[in-house]
Amino acid sequence: MTDGSHYLAFETGGTKLVAAVAGPDLRILETVVLHREKSDRAERSFERVATAAEGLHRRYAANGAGFRAIGFGFGGVVRRSTNSPHLCLHEDGWEEIDVAGELNARFGLPAFVENDCKLAALAEAHCGAGAGASSVFYVTLGTGVGGGLVREGRIQTLGDFGEAEIGHVVVERGGPPCCCGGRGCVESVCSGPGLSRLAALLGERSPGLWRASKLFAPRPPDSKAILAAWRAGDPFGSLVVERSVDYLATALAAAVNLTVPEKVVIGGGLGTASARMIDLLRKRTAPLVAPYLRDDFEIVVSKLREQAVTQGAALMAARKIAARLQ
Numbered sequence: 001m002t003d004g005s006h007y008l009a010f011e012t013g014g015t016k017l018v019a020a021v022a023g024p025d026l027r028i029l030e031t032v033v034l035h036r037e038k039s040d041r042a043e044r045s046f047e048r049v050a051t052a053a054e055g056l057h058r059r060y061a062a063n064g065a066g067f068r069a070i071g072f073g074f075g076g077v078v079r080r081s082t083n084s085p086h087l088c089l090h091e092d093g094w095e096e097i098d099v100a101g102e103l104n105a106r107f108g109l110p111a112f113v114e115n116d117c118k119l120a121a122l123a124e125a126h127c128g129a130g131a132g133a134s135s136v137f138y139v140t141l142g143t144g145v146g147g148g149l150v151r152e153g154r155i156q157t158l159g160d161f162g163e164a165e166i167g168h169v170v171v172e173r174g175g176p177p178c179c180c181g182g183r184g185c186v187e188s189v190c191s192g193p194g195l196s197r198l199a200a201l202l203g204e205r206s207p208g209l210w211r212a213s214k215l216f217a218p219r220p221p222d223s224k225a226i227l228a229a230w231r232a233g234d235p236f237g238s239l240v241v242e243r244s245v246d247y248l249a250t251a252l253a254a255a256v257n258l259t260v261p262e263k264v265v266i267g268g269g270l271g272t273a274s275a276r277m278i279d280l281l282r283k284r285t286a287p288l289v290a291p292y293l294r295d296d297f298e299i300v301v302s303k304l305r306e307q308a309v310t311q312g313a314a315l316m317a318a319r320k321i322a323a324r325l326q
C-alpha cells in the first residue's frame with residue numbers, strides 16, 4: 001500500500017486540528033481545519049481529525065490518487081522510540097491513544113509521529129523562511145511556545161522526548177506558573193495566555209499605569225488587545241509587550257549562542273501577528289548574543305504560517321519511507 005505518491009498530513013494544536021493532503025512534490029494540496037473546544041479530550045479530537053482525513057483520502061483516491069504514508073504533527077511531547085504522543089500540556093488523554101497504530105489500521109499506511117514544532121522547523125528550512133540556510137532554529141509563539149532545530153535539512157534529534165524546548169527555559173525565577181509544572185518559563189510569559197498573565201502581574205505591580213490604561217478591566221486583557229494597545233502607544237501595553245519580548249530575547253540569545261543557527265524563524269499565531277514585535281525582538285536579542293556571533297544569524301518571520309506543521313509532516317513521512325527503502 002505504500003506505492004502511491006500522495007501523503008496524509010495531520011496537525012493537532014491548542015486551538016485547532018488539521019488534516020491535509022500533499023501531492024507527489026510534497027506540497028500541501030488541500031487542508032481541512034477544525035477548531036477544538038478547550039474542554040475537548042484527545043479521544044474526541046483524534047476521532048474528528050481522522051474522520052476529516054478519511055473524507056480527503058476517499059475523495060483523492062476516487063480521483064485516482066494513491067497514498068504512500070502519513071505524517072502526524074503532534075502539539076505536545078512525542079516519545080520517538082515508540083513513535084507515539086507522550087504528553088500534551090493543553091489536552092488530556094493523548095498518551096492513551098496509539099496514534100500511529102490507529103492511523104495504520106484506518107488507512108493501511110505507515111504513520112510517523114513527531115512534535116509539531118520540529119516539523120514546522122523542517123518545513124521552514126526546506127521551503128519556507130529558512131530555505132537555503134544550513135541551520136534553522138524555529139520558535140512558535142501561540143497557545144504555547146515551542147522550538148525545533150534543523151541542520152543540513154534534517155531535524156536534530158537529540159533526545160527521545162525532543163530538544164530545542166525554548167518554551168520551558170526559565171527566564172524569571174519564581175515567576176508565573178507554567179503548564180509544564182515549572183515557574184517562570186518562556187511559555188508562562190510569552191505565549192498568548194502568558195502575555196495575558198504577565199499583564200495581570202504587571203498590573204498589580206504598577207497599579208497607576210494599569211488604571212490609566214485602556215486595557216484596564218476586571219479581567220486580564222487577551223494578547224490581541226495587548227498588542228493593539230502597544231501599537232496605539234498605550235504605556236501599560238508597552239510595558240507588557242516590552243517585558244515579554246525581553247524575556248523571549250533572553251532565551252533566544254542563549255539558544256543562538258548554544259546552537260549557532262543561521263536563521264531563527266518565528267511562527268505561530270502570536271509570532272506572526274506583528275512585524276513590529278519581531279523588529280523589537282531583533283533589537284532586544286542582538287545585544288545578548290556573544291559579540292562574535294551577532295552578525296551570523298538573522299531573525300525572520302515564518303513564511304509557511306498556518307501550513308508549516310502539515311508541510312513538515314508530509315516531508316517527514318516521505319523521508320521516513322525513503323529511509324526504509326534504502
Ligand SMILES: [Zn+2]
Pocket residue numbers: 167168169178179180181182183185186187188
Ligand atoms: Zn514550562
